[in-house]
Amino acid sequence: MPELTLLTALGVVVVAAPSLLVAALGISSLLERPLSERATARAVSLATGLGFLASVGVFVLMLTGDSRHVVIGLGNWVHIDRAGPEPHYHFSVVFLFDRLSVPFVALSLVLCGTIGAFAHRYMHREVGYNRFFVLYSVFTVGMVTAGLAGTIETLFLGWELVGLSSALLVGFFHDRPAPVRNALRVWVVYRMSDAALLLAAVVLHHMSGEGDFDQLTGYREAAEGTSWPFGRCLLTESQALVVGGLLLVAAAGKSALVPFSGWLPRAMEGPTPSSAVFYGALSVHLGAFLLLRAGPVLDASPILSWAVFVLGLVTAGYAALTGRVQTDIKSALSFASLTQVGLIVAEIGLGWRYIPLVHLLGHACLRTLQFVRAPSVIRDHYGLENAMGGRPARPADPPGNSPPNRLRTMAYHFALERGHLDTVLDRFVVSPFVRFFRACGRRERGWTDALAGRGTPRPAASQPRPVEVEQRT
Amino acid sequence: MSILSLPWAEICVALPLFGAGVVGFLRTPIVAGRWTLGVSLVVFGCSFLPWAALSEGVPGGTWFAVDGLTAPLLPLVALLHLLTVLATSRVKLNRMSLGGHLAAEGVLLGTFAAAPSAPWVLVLFLALGTLQPFFELRRRGNPSRVYVLHMAVFVGLLAGGWVAVEVGATAPGAVLLALAVLIRSGTVPAHLWVADLFDHASFGTALLYVIPLVGVHAALRLVLPVAPEWILDGIGDVSLLTAVYAAGMAAVENDARRFFAYLFLSHASLVLIGLELHTTISLTGALCLWVSVALSLGGLGLTLRAIEARYGLLSLSSYRGLYDQSPALAVGFLVTGLGSVGFPGTLGFVAAELLEDGAIAAEPFIGVWLVLVAALNGIAVLRAYFRLFTGTRHAAPIVFGITPRERLALFVLSTLLLGGGLIPQALVASRFRSAETLLRGRAASTGAEWPADAHAEH
Numbered sequence: 001m002p003e004l005t006l007l008t009a010l011g012v013v014v015v016a017a018p019s020l021l022v023a024a025l026g027i028s029s030l031l032e033r034p035l036s037e038r039a040t041a042r043a044v045s046l047a048t049g050l051g052f053l054a055s056v057g058v059f060v061l062m063l064t065g066d067s068r069h070v071v072i073g074l075g076n077w078v079h080i081d082r083a084g085p086e087p088h089y090h091f092s093v094v095f096l097f098d099r100l101s102v103p104f105v106a107l108s109l110v111l112c113g114t115i116g117a118f119a120h121r122y123m124h125r126e127v128g129y130n131r132f133f134v135l136y137s138v139f140t141v142g143m144v145t146a147g148l149a150g151t152i153e154t155l156f157l158g159w160e161l162v163g164l165s166s167a168l169l170v171g172f173f174h175d176r177p178a179p180v181r182n183a184l185r186v187w188v189v190y191r192m193s194d195a196a197l198l199l200a201a202v203v204l205h206h207m208s209g210e211g212d213f214d215q216l217t218g219y220r221e222a223a224e225g226t227s228w229p230f231g232r233c234l235l236t237e238s239q240a241l242v243v244g245g246l247l248l249v250a251a252a253g254k255s256a257l258v259p260f261s262g263w264l265p266r267a268m269e270g271p272t273p274s275s276a277v278f279y280g281a282l283s284v285h286l287g288a289f290l291l292l293r294a295g296p297v298l299d300a301s302p303i304l305s306w307a308v309f310v311l312g313l314v315t316a317g318y319a320a321l322t323g324r325v326q327t328d329i330k331s332a333l334s335f336a337s338l339t340q341v342g343l344i345v346a347e348i349g350l351g352w353r354y355i356p357l358v359h360l361l362g363h364a365c366l367r368t369l370q371f372v373r374a375p376s377v378i379r380d381h382y383g384l385e386n387a388m389g390g391r392p393a394r395p396a397d398p399p400g401n402s403p404p405n406r407l408r409t410m411a412y413h414f415a416l417e418r419g420h421l422d423t424v425l426d427r428f429v430v431s432p433f434v435r436f437f438r439a440c441g442r443r444e445r446g447w448t449d450a451l452a453g454r455g456t457p458r459p460a461a462s463q464p465r466p467v468e469v470e471q472r473t
Numbered sequence: 474m475s476i477l478s479l480p481w482a483e484i485c486v487a488l489p490l491f492g493a494g495v496v497g498f499l500r501t502p503i504v505a506g507r508w509t510l511g512v513s514l515v516v517f518g519c520s521f522l523p524w525a526a527l528s529e530g531v532p533g534g535t536w537f538a539v540d541g542l543t544a545p546l547l548p549l550v551a552l553l554h555l556l557t558v559l560a561t562s563r564v565k566l567n568r569m570s571l572g573g574h575l576a577a578e579g580v581l582l583g584t585f586a587a588a589p590s591a592p593w594v595l596v597l598f599l600a601l602g603t604l605q606p607f608f609e610l611r612r613r614g615n616p617s618r619v620y621v622l623h624m625a626v627f628v629g630l631l632a633g634g635w636v637a638v639e640v641g642a643t644a645p646g647a648v649l650l651a652l653a654v655l656i657r658s659g660t661v662p663a664h665l666w667v668a669d670l671f672d673h674a675s676f677g678t679a680l681l682y683v684i685p686l687v688g689v690h691a692a693l694r695l696v697l698p699v700a701p702e703w704i705l706d707g708i709g710d711v712s713l714l715t716a717v718y719a720a721g722m723a724a725v726e727n728d729a730r731r732f733f734a735y736l737f738l739s740h741a742s743l744v745l746i747g748l749e750l751h752t753t754i755s756l757t758g759a760l761c762l763w764v765s766v767a768l769s770l771g772g773l774g775l776t777l778r779a780i781e782a783r784y785g786l787l788s789l790s791s792y793r794g795l796y797d798q799s800p801a802l803a804v805g806f807l808v809t810g811l812g813s814v815g816f817p818g819t820l821g822f823v824a825a826e827l828l829e830d831g832a833i834a835a836e837p838f839i840g841v842w843l844v845l846v847a848a849l850n851g852i853a854v855l856r857a858y859f860r861l862f863t864g865t866r867h868a869a870p871i872v873f874g875i876t877p878r879e880r881l882a883l884f885v886l887s888t889l890l891l892g893g894g895l896i897p898q899a900l901v902a903s904r905f906r907s908a909e910t911l912l913r914g915r916a917a918s919t920g921a922e923w924p925a926d927a928h929a930e931h
Contacts, residue, residue, distance in 0.1 A: 030887070032801060078823055078897055080757065080905050089754055091826060153826065157817040164816070167855065174863035177792055181864075187855050195848040198829075202840045205833050437725040440718070448665050451619045 007061045011072040011097055013054035014105060015148065018112075018140040021047035025134045034130040041120040044133065048113030048140065055106045058097050069227030070097040071150055094150030098228045100292055100357065105147040107361055111281050111368055112140045118372055119273035128172060132271065135172075139165035139274075143282055147289070152201040155290070159197060159254070162283050163190035169274040170267045182266035189263045193253025197290075200246035207239050229353035231296035240300035247294050248308060255287030255341050257315045261322075262422035264338055268330040275330060276371030280337050281364040288344045288360055295353055309349025316342030318419055325415040329374045337367050477529050481522035482537035482586040485547060488516050489554075489579035493572040502566040506558070509571040513555040516578065520551040523586065538588040542693065542760070542907040545900075546585045549764065550685050553771050554578040556882040557677050560775050562782055569675065570609060577605040577681060584687055587694075595694055596635045599657075599687065600628045606674050606682050615673040623666035627656040631691070638699055647700040651708055654696055658688030658745055659738050660715040667738055671730040676781060679730075680774040683737055684767055689744050689759075693911060697748065698918045709749025713842055716742035720849035724856065729777055729787035732857055736773075739850055740766045740813060746839060747828045751915070755831025756908035761824035761901060765812065765890070769821060772809030772886035775879070776802055780861065783873040789857055792864020801875040803862040805883040810854035812890040814847055820893035823901060 024043055028034050035043065062068060071094060078091040116136065123129045142161030149155035167190060171183030233240055251257070256264040256279075267279050278284070291298065291308060298305050316339050323335025340363045347356040373380065385391055403411070417423070492512030499505040523533070524544035533539060539547065554574070561569060580602045587595035603624040610617035630653035637646030659667040671679045692708070716739050723735035744766065747759020779802060780795065781787055796803045808819075815825030825847060832840040875883075893900060 030804065030884075078827075078901050080754070080901065089757075089827070089830065091823070157822075160817050164811070171859065171863060174796060174859075175794060175866040177864045180792065180859045184852075184856055184859055188852055191848040191851050194851075195844050198844045198847075199841060202829065202833050202837065202844065205830070206837050206840075433721070434725050437721045441722060441726065441731075444665060444668070448619055448669050451622060451665065452616050452669070453618060 007058060007065075007067075007070055007097075008072050010054045010057040010061070011070070011095060011148075012074070014051050014058065014109075015095060015144060017047045017051035017054065018109075018137065018144050021137045022134075022141050025130070025137050029130060029134050037120065037124065037129060040130065040133050041117070044116035044120070044137070045113065047137075048109050048116060051144065052106060052109040052113060055102060055109060059102050059106065062097065062102065068099060071095070072097065073150075091153065092151075093154060095148040095154070096150035097148065100228045100289075101148050103357065103361060104289055105144055107364055108140070108143040108147055108282055111277050111364065112136075112143070115273045115277040115368065115372070118276075119271070122273050123271065132169070132172060132274070135165045135169050136274065139169070139278065139283075143286075146286060152197070152204065155293075156194070156197055156201065159250075159286070160194055162286060163187070163194060163254075166190065166267070166274075166278050166283055169270045169278065172270050172274070179269035182263075182269045186263045186267055189253050189260050193250045193260075193287075196246050196253065197250035200243050200250065203246060204243050207235060207243070228293075229295055233296040233300035235297065235300060237301050240297045241304050244294060244297040244301055244304040245307070247290060247297065248304070248311070251287030251290045251345075252311065253287070254290070255284055255345070256338055257287065257311055257342065257345060258318055258419075259421050259425065261315065261318060261338060262418060262425065264334050265326070265331045265418070268328075268334055272330070272371060272375055275334075276368050276374075279334055280367035280371040284337060284341055285344070285360050285364060288341060288348065288356065291345065291348045292353065292357060292360075295348070298348065299351065305349050305351060307349070309346050312342045312344070312346030312349055314342070316340075316346060318342075321411060322415045322418050325412060329377050330371070333367065333370055333374060336370075337363075340367075475529075477522065477526040477531050479522075480534050480537070481519060481526055482539055482547075483534055485516060485519050485523060485551075486537060486579055486583040486586055488512065488519060489575040489582065492516075493575035493579065496575060497572040502571075503563060505571045506561070506563065506566040509575060510555075510558050512575055513551070513558050513578070516582070517548065517551040517555045520547040520582070523547060533588060536588055536591050536594045537583070537586045538590075539586055540589060540907075541903065541910060543585045543690075545764070545903065546685075546690075547582060549767055550581050550585060551578070552885075553681060553684060553767065554581075556771070556775065556885060557681060560779060560879045560882040561677065562876065565782065569677065570612065573605050573609060574677075574681075577602070577678075580605070581681075581685060581687070585685075585690060589694060592635060592695060595691070596631055599631060599691055602682075602687060603628060606670060606678055609674055609678050613673075613675075617673070619669040620666050620673075623656055623663060626663075627653050630656070631695075635695065638695075643699050644701060644704075647696060647704050650691075650695045651700060651704050654688050654692040654745075655708065655711055656688075657691060658686070658712075658741050659683070660711045660742060660745070661718050664715065664719070664738055668731050668734045671734040676730065676774065676778040679734075680771070680778070683734075683741075684771050684774065686741055686744060686763055686767065688741065689748065689763060692745065692748055697751070697911060697915055701919065705749045705751060709746055709839070712742040712745035712749060713839060715739070716746065716846045717842060717849075720846045720853065723853035724849050726853075727788060727790040729781070729789055729857065729861070732789060732853065733770075733774060733777055736813065736850060736853060737766075737770055739846060740770060743828065743843065743846065746843070747831065750831055750835040750839070751912060752831050752835050753905065753908050753912060754827060755835060756912065757901065757905045758824055758827030758829070758831050760904035760907055761897075762821070762828055764900060764904075765815075765819070765821040765824045765893070768886055768889050768893075769809045769813035769819070772883060772890070773806065773813060775882055775886070776806045776809060779875070779879050787861065789860040791860070793861050794863060794865035794867040796862040798867055798869065798873055799875050801880060801883070803858070805875075805887060806862070807858055808887045809883075809890065810858065811851070812887075812894075814850040814854055816851075818894045819890045820897060820900070821890075822894055823897040827901070 021043055074093040076090050076092045080089040123132050138161050142158045142165060146155050146158030146162060149158060167183045167187035170186050171180045173179045235243060253260050264279060268275050298308060319335045319338035319342055323332055326332040326335060344356045344359050489512060496505050496508050499508060523539040527539055527544050580598055584595060584598040584602055587598055607617055607621060610620060630649045634646045634649030634653060637649060656663040667683060719735045719739035723732055723739060726732040726735055744759045744763050747755045812819035812821050815821035829840055829843055832843055
């Protein structure tokens, strides 16, 4: 019993430490009294360090004890109770510590802490230093919440925080239009991904009446001590296909799987530290994490498992090909990252659980290192040449193994255009949507003019004109 | 006799009307502004007293009396009016009709304080409420025909419906009242007046006319108790169509005021959908969303108004890069905008969750559409943020930062949104009790079945 109390306390610290960081940085910013750079760096180190130590503590207690599956409830956030069989509603905040969430959260805190220390120097005296760390802390809370979520709704909470902070950090250098355009595109994909996740929660509620992962994955009904990855889905095959399909769409949006891969290189507009931890290491893996968490649902539907496997392979192939023609280091790394994410997803589709988890953890660490070295890659290359005494020899193409020229050209164009994925989405989804509603807008204005009488002057919005202040407000 | 025995609901209605008369005699805008602010502050303080009297069991009057539903709405309305005056810059005071502002506040408080047992008082105040925007449009010489046409039909349907219900023709009366509610709430296709009002009236007047969701109040008091099931279904269908349509329009609109108008229409329709489902959970969600929408869109509107006051009419067709000019306004825009779409950590998140949950229990198909509407509204808000505050560096010789008054107004609204998001239980419990009372009243008057919500646990 004392062990469980200690475990609960440590679990609360894992979540509370980054939450307090958000509060400290956010409230001081809202009051326009931001912390100094030194104080910010210390707060980041303290929060991530404390959270990490607590997560290690949980891990040790779980290893030394018998439990591999600990549910920590923070009580009912919202509850409506009535006596008898009358309706009642509970929104409880539940965190789940098991073989999947503990390593993932520990990884998140390690990488966030490391990159926080790196960013303290990288962003030194940058105009948006404080803004960067506020968004960074929101991201950390989002990752921890999503990683430990015991219900789909709690996962959604973290998922949304990760999405918003990611989009705003992509547009961090916001005095240029390109980062902002790309940030909006990332946000649109994330919102669609969020909608799919929420729909999954909706459908799950409708089918089973609950949104707990325990219920979804059958741990609650399983034998004592059973936990991830040995769950059994309580949904029927067709129900699992529907819920799992929506979760797959959500994961595809978050992890930039085909056909949503277009946003990943665009996200590289942000500062290198955020690119490293977001798109190289953590948030790009969040979709794969979701699929691992919902593993029993995939197991319940062979069609869904195959879909996951095929989508992972297609994404890996697409990213491997596209990455070969990238001409800047961050884009090349982002596609390299996507290749591995595709493979991880394919492994999940094959029904493996530990291999993709280990693959995910290792890949996140390696890619973070590569991303933070990216700004100094030319210097590194010079160092390599100096050490070797000359340029390394370019490997010759193996004779007879090259594909025909036409095929090579086609593949080159395909890769250069990044598979035309963005073009397809723009032409068949975005443009019809915008055209339809713009046409509605024009028609509405026509009707309004007709009702108002011909020639009604309608003020038009324009460029900034401070002298016009008196006219309208 | 305790101080709570005084007729505070009547006093809340009379005070701003009296203040309007006094302010009307003042010729110096600065002095009139101070008086208006003072009266608004006093009214805000007094608006809590009917609530306190209710909790002490003091009976209300014959014409004006608050209940569990309306008691928190009086301070909400008074707060929105107070903050609007507070955030009005001094140079605008000579163009703003301060007397009209206070008179509109009195009429709006009368609308919400009208006793449930005296529906004619509600009908009268709903009709009177349409006058202030009309007078402002006329005073400014702006076109008012679209507004007048819609509001004339609204008042006609409202009066006709009430008379029909009073003489016993309940079903036809309910149809007329439902149509009146749909017009006042701006549902498609009777929504043109909302964008037109934002085009031609001052932002403050348009904001205060739509944000308190008077149409929803009329639906709860006049339609819900008497309407048969199929009328509520009809309101729900039209509202769902409006929510989706307006969300799509907000996502592509290039005029900041129209963007705001469509965002409001989408949210107002979401609240109406919650009423139509008439289960306790969905109704609780709708009532919570009502408060959330008033606070968040009130804050968003005041932010847009403050930016307009500096830079004139705002277009979203190009980037304006105003972040560096006023980071506080940018943050305020983001917090209130995301609060309106139910982002986690804000009051809207809980409200949207409850509404979604109620929708699933009653009609899963509607639940799916609600999710898509929330996604589209989120895209619209961030698109507007990027267009207004980022994308370029705004070169101006003078930096127009946020003023202390504007900062206070935004701080209050943001604190309520975020605080309500962190500790939502009190509001949810209070709205749940109101939802139960409303549905019990409906069951008693129409013989409708008491809703059996699905058990919901997260």
